[in-house]
Amino acid sequence: xxxxxxxxxxxxxxxxxxxxxxxxxxxxxxxxxxxxxxxxxxxxxxxxxxxxxxxxxxxxxxxxxxxxxxxxxxxxxxxxxxxxxxxxxxxxxxxxxxxxxxxxxxxxxxxxxxxxxxxxxxxxxxxxxxxxxxxxxxxxxxxxxxxxxxxxxxxxxxxxxxxxxxxxxxx
Numbered sequence: 431x432x433x434x435x436x437x438x439x440x441x442x443x444x445x446x447x448x449x450x451x452x453x454x455x456x457x458x459x460x461x462x463x464x465x466x467x468x469x470x471x472x473x474x475x476x477x478x479x480x481x482x483x484x485x486x487x488x489x490x491x492x493x494x495x496x497x498x499x500x501x502x503x504x505x506x507x508x509x510x511x512x513x514x515x516x517x518x519x520x521x522x523x524x525x526x527x528x529x530x531x532x533x534x535x536x537x538x539x540x541x542x543x544x545x546x547x548x549x550x551x552x553x554x555x556x557x558x559x560x561x562x563x564x565x566x567x568x569x570x571x572x573x574x575x576x577x578x579x580x581x582x583x584x585x586x587x588x589x590x591x592x593x594x595x596x597x598x599x600x601x
């Protein structure tokens with residue numbers, strides 16, 4: 431058991447150490463896509479089966495990989511399903527809030543692409559930093575400038591939960 435702490439360099443270091451063990455046949459881990467993708471190269475090169483339980487970026491799985499897998503849908507599938515959910519619930523006007531990290535921004539972009547195909551109007555797109563504590567300015571601007579029926583929030587914990595808490599507090 432090793433903790434990469436969500437850091438690419440640490441994940442790569444752990445992968446390099448693990449593959450030194452000739453009895454190792456598989457690794458389960460590296461939840462973040464950025465860490466999983468960079469560490470997967472080491473596992474693939476050393477013929478070690480790698481299963482990520484959290485990496486959703488499409489780049490993890492490539493045709494040439496024989497030993498790299500995930501047990502969670504990709505961001506593309508999640509975004510397509512989120513757009514279908516929006517359509518099923520008859521939401522026509524959506525605001526998107528995303529955390530300024532690659533995975534959240536990418537998910538917001540994928541959702542927007544599917545929203546267009548489902549005739550869903552994205553009326554606002556705003557971003558926030560996970561280190562912030564007060565999101566009231568962003569929320570106030572969103573409410574004043576955009577007409578929306580629902581919000582798609584793309585972010586990580588704990589910041590995403592704090593955004594939801596402040597959205598509810600501000601009505």
